[in-house]
Amino acid sequence: MIAQRLPKPDDISSAVERLKGQAVRTPLLEFPVLNARTGGRVLIKPENLQRIGAFKFRGAFNAVSRLDRERWPGGVVACSSGNHAQGVAEAARILGLDAAIVMPNDAPRLKLEGTRAAGAEVLTCDRVKSDRYAIAAELAEERRAAFVPPYDDLHIIAGQGTIGHEILEDAEDLGAEIDMVVAPCGGGGLISGIALWLKHACPTADIYAVEPAGFDDLARSLASGHRERNLSPVGSICDSLLAATPGELTFEINRNALAGALAVADNEVQAAMRFAFESMKLVVEPGGATALAALLSGRLPVADRTVAIVLSGGNVDPVQFAEILGRRTLS
């Protein structure tokens, strides 16, 4: 993995072609209520409407479809908190490959079920006590299967970068020039792919990553210049954004391309999920709502600017969603 080169814009162009007819071409949505509230022109990229309910299918299909099948007779192995799991499982199903995925046993039910429904074998482990990377690596070796990393991979990053490509293409159709793109950040595959394309095709745009409070490893790494680690592996409702540290490749891109990284608290994420429900009619999972939460918190300089907000996923269990809706304070 570590010997991989950094992705280039051409790798994203190649991924755009490869994903045609496979990934959903998600729209770019505008909500007058959101423009009125923020004073900017807000364009929403709803990757919760993507195949498997999250952007992760893009990178997974881009990577898995390029594997040399003869070299990997055992198919693919991955480890994931849930969305990469479903992305790899769905890509393997489409391509006719075996898939085995190591997931934390406290992953949302929807993500565990979705991974199994795509035909993958699911092996669960303890989120904190087990090293699911080590388990997956061992499994891959045993089975002569390819390990598909969740973010720190040339083709994974390039696949997620197709989101940046689509944002610019659709913004042009709307007569809009993008000033800023804001996206959720865990290991950094999504934000680095988007940043890579934007810095190539729209270099004046500012790119911001939004992490969960307590998991601001990227913000601290940008400050120190080194890959910092989070202090705890638990303590946020954003189950999809709890990577321990920035990836090597993703950080190398992000340190040069990002305007900054912000952190949002659980209650801000929940408020954003309720706003998406009431005013946008979209179901967003906690980790998928951090960029929207940062926007609604008023901490981004969006007045009179055109800003694209990525909603990265919508795989939230009905029980958790109902509970978050119920916390609404009547105004």
Place this chain on the structure above:
Amino acid sequence: MIAQRLPKPDDISSAVERLKGQAVRTPLLEFPVLNARTGGRVLIKPENLQRIGAFKFRGAFNAVSRLDRERWPGGVVACSSGNHAQGVAEAARILGLDAAIVMPNDAPRLKLEGTRAAGAEVLTCDRVKSDRYAIAAELAEERRAAFVPPYDDLHIIAGQGTIGHEILEDAEDLGAEIDMVVAPCGGGGLISGIALWLKHACPTADIYAVEPAGFDDLARSLASGHRERNLSPVGSICDSLLAATPGELTFEINRNALAGALAVADNEVQAAMRFAFESMKLVVEPGGATALAALLSGRLPVADRTVAIVLSGGNVDPVQFAEILGRRTLS
């Protein structure tokens, strides 16, 4: 009202121009999971993403923006179970007119709040015991305000017909030819507007209306050839589709243009809302989900055909939505 002529396709073309920059140009979405489940190619028209969270803004803005302001110094008056209320209130706000809306006191909180938030005066009455049409008509006369009917009006129907126009335009971009369009039906403004455009621009397509069980006045009217009434004014969760009888204008269009009308039970509607939540990440209100419910129930001949399904609105209270999510039977 009754002296109005029937709308023509040109009225829809005119509404398309009038709504530019005012209504949201909602996308046409495709979900691989829905194609796999139904065996057809399903294209979703998500009018829950429309301004005010429902299609009703289209007809309301088209009608209200054409009013002669000098003739109606008191602005506009409407009666509505909630979505037309918000549509008229929002159109009046944009156009700088006063608005007073008569609504049932059991309307969803989100709809009452949305109407007030747009600056309208809301007068509530009992859904069953009061005749909200009569109250609104009297109020309009008192105030020298224009009464904006919820469906039985040339410009209201033409405004809703812009949905048919957009479906065909976006289907062409996707390389799809529409074989069938299915939409929810209350008074019939939405379905008649869509049918009017489709019969003009794509006459081979079959258009189906979907009513709530117990409110199948259109299906019975199509069978008898006369406008039939529903037996009870209550008894369905589809609060937005409880009109007592088809409109005069809407029925005149629908009797000639529709392939048929189906009815769906509350439990089918709830299952469709859960499907939209889990697999499409969209929030749909009960009345907005009847066409999807008919599709998922397997009663539409969609195999190997391209079918557009209209989700007409998403204004459902969080408490009701949470309760419906909680009814999920674990599979």
